[in-house]
Amino acid sequence: MYKYAGIIVNNNSIQLDKVFIYYIPKKLREIIKVGFRVKIPFGVGNKIIDGFIVALYEEYSSNSNIKEILELSDEYPILRLEDIELIKFMREKYLCTYLEAIKVIIPTGIIKGINRKTSDVIYVGKNLDGKYQKENYKLIYSLIAENNGKYNKNEFSKKFGVSLSSLNTLLKYGYLTTEKITINRYDERIFSSYPEKVLNKEQKYVFDRIVNSNNNNFLIHGITGSGKTEIYMNLVNNMINNGKDSIILVPEISLTPQMVERFKGRFGKNIAVFHSKLSEGERFDEWFRVKNGEVKVAIGARSAVFLPFNNLGLIIIDEEHEHSYKSDSDPKYNALEIAQYRCSIEGSKFVLGSATPSVETYYKTTLGELELLVLKNRADNAVLPRVELVDMREELVANNKSIFSKKLYSEIEKSLINGEQIILFLNRRGYSTFVSCRKCGFVFKCNNCDISLTYHNEDGILSCHYCGSKRKVTNVCPKCKSKYVKYFGVGTEKVEQEIKKYFPMAKTLRMDFDTTRKKNSYETIYNLFKDNKADILIGTQMIAKGLDFKNVTLVGVIAADLSLNLPDYRSAERTFQLITQVGGRAGRGEKPGKVIVQTYNTENYSILNSIANDYKNFYNQEISIRRDMGYPPFSKILLINMSSKNENLLIKNIQNVGVILKNILEHNDKIEMLGPCPCAISKINEHFRWQILLKGDINNKLANDIKNTVYETLKEVYTEIRVSLDINPNSLI
Structure with a gap:
């Protein structure tokens, strides 16, 4: 005991x-x-x-x-x-x-104490008699009889306009009764059937290998449109038939409606859906259904990896390369690592899928830690889209100052005439990326952050994409008082406006952070485009992967260089992934597809390999650079970020931490220490930011020793200095 x-x-x-x-x-x-x-x-x-x-x-x-x-x-x-x-x-x-x-x-x-939601609904009781056969009581009684168990007192009174006093009288004397029922806050919609498809030879091999192998860890490397989702559904069906539970993770909430639609269409409504856009009540109900064994399958974003299934047989992570699987807030976990650990302790199958696997994941297949399964062809005999590179420097020479090259303009025109749909991709939201004075060079910056403000045309405001502060735009320079204020750079809002200018008859939709803040907004935009109620979908990276629209024949990549210019060792990898993934949205139906990629950097290996759809060649070049530079997967990175409103206190203390860490690592030639130094964005939300970066052979014990050293050094000022420790962070900015 x-x-x-x-x-x-x-x-x-x-x-x-x-x-x-x-x-x-x-x-x-x-x-x-x-x-x-x-x-x-x-x-x-x-x-x-x-x-x-x-x-x-x-x-x-x-x-x-x-x-x-x-x-x-x-x-x-x-x-x-x-x-x-x-x-x-x-x-x-x-x-x-x-x-x-x-x-x-x-x-x-x-x-916070949230539990199952209950309600006392009304039913008819004994038959009306005596003085209770008045018209008002008879009306209430008959309405309740027609709606037995549908409403509680307040709902019924409001809907039918009857008095609560009369209701209470009938309840008091037993002519009506109440019963406590549980109100489900989750989505109980029934979706149209999504019939099972016959797996082709490649798909069948992959399915059989995962089901029958003694190995439990797999990577499905399948080109865009190769039918990975159908394999996932067959694997889930196999688990259901064997009495086991499955979790399917998707990287973006925008992909959840499509995955839910297909899975509920195939397996019925009893599938849990779990992501951050749900209310706390909805999230609790879905979690409780899983815990209670009421569902066998869950679909969701990163946090769904923790759902408490009691007989877990399978975790699938779709688009495994996406950085949204890594949390930026404490605990800074990686859902791939959590899923693999869960599978190891619960004896489950661990399946990753991507057309553009991360370098770290693909490297694990060369070490034998993951079994590589390849899909080289598109399902249903569809062919990959034809990709064309446009050098925007030549467009400038030809005096084309539009954001659309002549080639992209003419292809948009053709697709619209043919009644086909178009996706335009630009990984930057807003209208203009910064606003500056042409006379004195002043750039409008956030007062709280060391970052330029983005202009949003719809609201006529300048917005900070880091702290969220906003201010009205002005046409007068605050510094020199001139009126030579100009808007530079392009965001998705500007693309949308230019489309409306050049193609006024085209119906457009925009999917970015600004248009998807409201609940169910992802699903609304997705359904409108899927149902051919819009011609052109403009968006950021949330439209770049997974979405399957049969009538999309043209994809335009407005600026392929954007992610290349970030000060991050993964910038080439992310560029390759984004271009390949967004290009893969074209030609997924019976009609052939075309992709136009606009760039000022036509020689870069990530862009050239994405145009050729040659992952292996890109991987070989990228892994060689990583090996030479000592970046992951050949090392670990530990980023120590410290911030404070008191800049002097911050600098003094991070320098103290730097000296102590240098002494600890003095005889360790397997670890390189960079810093202390200001972060690339040196101030966010009124907090100054400095960092120390450690790179090398960092095991868990050393990382925890460093953590303890940092907190011990800062214990006197801990309330004034924020500390963030991140293993292999998404960004070094």
Whole structure:
């Protein structure tokens, strides 16, 4: 019998990131388990807070007085034993706290006390008699009879315009009754059937290999349109037939409607959907359905990897190369690593899929850590689109100052005449990327950040894409008072305006961060374009992958160089992936497709290989550069970012940390230290930013030693300086 519990307290302080021991009262010993949330007294004042049980002990020796658990917070454990393993794994690997790991595993609503939503709905009771056969009572009674169990009192009164007083009278004397029911907050729509397709020879081989192999870790490298989704659905069906559960991850919420539509069309409505655009209530209900064993399949973005399936057989990660699978907030986890670890401890199949695998993932196939499965052909006998490169320098020489080359303009015209759809891709939102004075050179910058403001034409405002601050645009330079204010650069808003100018009859849709803030906005735009209610879809990277529109015959890449110019070792890889992926949206139906790629850099290897759709050649060139430069996958990067409103305090303390780390690493020739130095964007939201970058053979123990050193050095100023530790970050900016 367990008498003591190891508990993580619900307190964000780094100093409290440890397991506290509590005594289990006799009344709870029969029912208490690892994973329960409990009420406990904590601190000098014995404030009652939540705690999470992560261990149980029969005996515990201690000189101090051990406090006692007060009660259970829930009727069931909210963490599984496997979740506890995952929490320990995350704390060590991602340098986070126990509590940060717990909070990412369970829905945020649980901490806030959200539970299943219930309602007292009204039914008819005994027959009306005596004085209760008046007209108003008879009307209410008959309406309830027609709508038995549909409404609660307030809903019924509002819908039918009847008095609550009369309702209460009929309830009081038993002519009406109520029953508490659970209200489902998740989407219960039924989708039209998505019939099963016969797998072609390549697809069948990949499916059979995954199902029948003793290996559990796979990468499906299939060109765009090769039918990876159909393989996923067959794998899920196989798991359902064997009584096992499946998780399918997609990188963008914009891809979720398409995946949900197909899976629910094939397997019915009992599929959980989990992503950040759901309300806290919806997320709780979906999580509870999974925990309760009510569904066998879940589809979602990054956080769906933690859903508490009890018989997990498969995790699929589609478009595995996408950087959105890596979290930028604590805990800074990578969903691919979490999924693979889950599969290893739960004995599940781990399947990655992409037309443009990340360099790190493909490298693992050469080491034998992942089994490589290749799809070289498009499904349904479709062919890859023809890709044409346009040198925008030549367009300038020919005096074409439009954002559309002559070739792209003429192809848009042709597609519109033929009733075909077009996708135009530009990975930058807004109207103009910066505003400047042509007389004195002044650039309009954010007051809170070291970044230029982006002009948004629809609202007539200048917006900071980092802190979100906004201000009205002015045509007068604040510095020299001249009126020579000009808008430079192009964003998706400008592309949309130019299309309306040159092709006024074309119906356009725009999919970027600005048009998809509202709930269900992704799905609305997706459905309008899928149903041919628009001719041209303009968007950022959220339209660059996965979407399958049969009538799209033309894709235009407005500026292929944008991602090349970022100060990041992954810039060439991201450029190759974006161009290849967005190009793959063309020609997915019976009609052939064409892709026009506009660039000022026609010699770059990432652009040339994407035009040729030659992943292997790109990989060979890129891996050689990574090896020479000592970048991942040949090393790890640990980025230490510190920020504060007090610039002098920040510089002094990060320099202290730098000196201490230099001494620790003095005899370690396998680690290179860069910095301390200001970040590329040296100020965000009024906080100055400095960083130290460590690159090399960084194992978990060393990373945790460095974490402890940093926090120990900063313990006196911890409230004034923010610290971020990130292993292999998405961005070094």
